[in-house]
Amino acid sequence: MNDKFIKTQALYSLIDWEPFVLLGCLLAITWIFYKFFLQAASPERHTSIRSQFQALFRHFFILTILFVLFIVLHTTTGGDLANFARITPYIGLMTFVWGSIVFVKTCRLLVLQYLFLGSMRAGVPLLLVNIFSLLLSIVLTVWALSQVFGLDLGPLMATSAAFSIVLGLALQDTLGNLFAGISLQIDKSYEIGDWLEVVQGVQRATGQVKEISWRSTILVGFSDEEITLPNRTMANAQISNFSPDGHPIVRSQLFRIPYGCDLQKAKDILERAVVEISDIRGLPAPLAYIQETNENWVAIKVIYFIDNFGGQFTIGDKVMRKGIDALRANGIELARNVIELHSKSGPIHEQNS
Incomplete structure (x- = not known):
C-alpha cells in the first residue's frame, strides 16, 4: 500500500499514544459518569447500560491489541519483524477504523447516559441517540476520507445533488416521520413510559409509550397489544398525556x-x-x-x-x-x-x- 491510495504519513500521525490515551480517558469518564450519576436508574436501565459497557470494553481491548501491534511494527527497523513492514499500513488502517468505532460508541453511550438523567425510571427514546450516532459517524467518515485517503469530496457532493433530490422525494414519508419525531422530542410532548390518548378525527388510540423510533411511536395498550403510530400522525393528532409529574x-x-x-x-x-x-x-x-x-x-x-x-x-x-x-x-x-x-x-x- 503506498501513498497513491492512502496517505500513510497522515494515517501514522493519527495513530499515536496521545489519541489512544485520550480515547481511554473518554471511556473512563463515561464509566465514572455511570457510577456516580445513574445509581437511581431502574434495574432494566442498569442491565442495558452494563451490557453496552461490556461490548465497549471488548472493542477497546481489540483496539489495544491492534494499537500495540501497529506500534511494534512501525517502530521496528530491523530484525525478523522487518519482514512484516509491508502489512504495517493495513494494521494501521484497521487500528484507525476500530478506534473510530470505539470513539463513536463511547460518545453514543455518554449521550445516552446524559439523557437518562432526565428519565431514570422509564428510559429514553433511541431516536435522538441514533441520530447523534449517525451524524457523528458521517462527520468522522467524511473527515477520514479527506485526511487519510486524500479524497476531495467537494465535486462529488456537487455531482450528487440530482441524486439527493431524487432520494429525498423517494424518502419523503420517511423523512417526514423522522423530523416529526425529532420535533416531538424537542417539545417533550411525551416520553417513554407515559400513558397517552391519541385522537385524530374519528380514530382514537390509548396506550403506554414503549419506544420512539425513526418512523413511528409504539404504544402498548391495556390488553398488551402494540399500537404503531407514524410520527407524522402523532405530530398532527390531539394528544392527552396522563403521566405528568404532580398531576394525579x-x-x-x-x-x-x-x-x-x-x-x-x-x-x-x-x-x-x-x-x-x-x-x-x-x-x-x-x-x-x-x-x-x-x-x-x-x-x-x-x-x-x-x-x-x-x-x-x-x-x-x-x-x-x-x-x-x-x-x-x-x-x-x-x-x-x-x-x-x-x-x-x-x-x-x-x-x-
Missing part, C-alpha cells in the same frame, strides 16, 4: 344505597374504605357525595386520585370490592331494582332484580 388522575365509582340508610354514615364508610387502598393517593383525599336519587335508591359517587393510569381498571375493581365489603360489615346492602305489578284491587306481584 381522577377516577370515580358509583354505589347505590337503598332508602332508609344513614347516608352520612355510608359516605364516611366509603371514604375510609377507599383511602386504605395503597394505589390511591391520600392527598387529595377521596371524596364521597350524593350524585342522584330515584324511586329505588340513592347514588353515592366516590372520587379518588391515582398515579398509574394503566392500572385504573384494577384499582377500580379494588375500590368496588372494598366499598361493598365495608358497607356490608356495617349492615348496609346495595340497593336493588324493584318491579311491582298492580291490579285494580292492589298489588298482585312483586319482583326484585
Whole structure:
C-alpha cells in the first residue's frame, strides 16, 4: 500500500499514544459518569447500560491489541519483524477504523447516559441517540476520507445533488416521520413510559409509550397489544398525556344505597374504605357525595386520585370490592331494582332484580 491510495504519513500521525490515551480517558469518564450519576436508574436501565459497557470494553481491548501491534511494527527497523513492514499500513488502517468505532460508541453511550438523567425510571427514546450516532459517524467518515485517503469530496457532493433530490422525494414519508419525531422530542410532548390518548378525527388510540423510533411511536395498550403510530400522525393528532409529574388522575365509582340508610354514615364508610387502598393517593383525599336519587335508591359517587393510569381498571375493581365489603360489615346492602305489578284491587306481584 503506498501513498497513491492512502496517505500513510497522515494515517501514522493519527495513530499515536496521545489519541489512544485520550480515547481511554473518554471511556473512563463515561464509566465514572455511570457510577456516580445513574445509581437511581431502574434495574432494566442498569442491565442495558452494563451490557453496552461490556461490548465497549471488548472493542477497546481489540483496539489495544491492534494499537500495540501497529506500534511494534512501525517502530521496528530491523530484525525478523522487518519482514512484516509491508502489512504495517493495513494494521494501521484497521487500528484507525476500530478506534473510530470505539470513539463513536463511547460518545453514543455518554449521550445516552446524559439523557437518562432526565428519565431514570422509564428510559429514553433511541431516536435522538441514533441520530447523534449517525451524524457523528458521517462527520468522522467524511473527515477520514479527506485526511487519510486524500479524497476531495467537494465535486462529488456537487455531482450528487440530482441524486439527493431524487432520494429525498423517494424518502419523503420517511423523512417526514423522522423530523416529526425529532420535533416531538424537542417539545417533550411525551416520553417513554407515559400513558397517552391519541385522537385524530374519528380514530382514537390509548396506550403506554414503549419506544420512539425513526418512523413511528409504539404504544402498548391495556390488553398488551402494540399500537404503531407514524410520527407524522402523532405530530398532527390531539394528544392527552396522563403521566405528568404532580398531576394525579381522577377516577370515580358509583354505589347505590337503598332508602332508609344513614347516608352520612355510608359516605364516611366509603371514604375510609377507599383511602386504605395503597394505589390511591391520600392527598387529595377521596371524596364521597350524593350524585342522584330515584324511586329505588340513592347514588353515592366516590372520587379518588391515582398515579398509574394503566392500572385504573384494577384499582377500580379494588375500590368496588372494598366499598361493598365495608358497607356490608356495617349492615348496609346495595340497593336493588324493584318491579311491582298492580291490579285494580292492589298489588298482585312483586319482583326484585
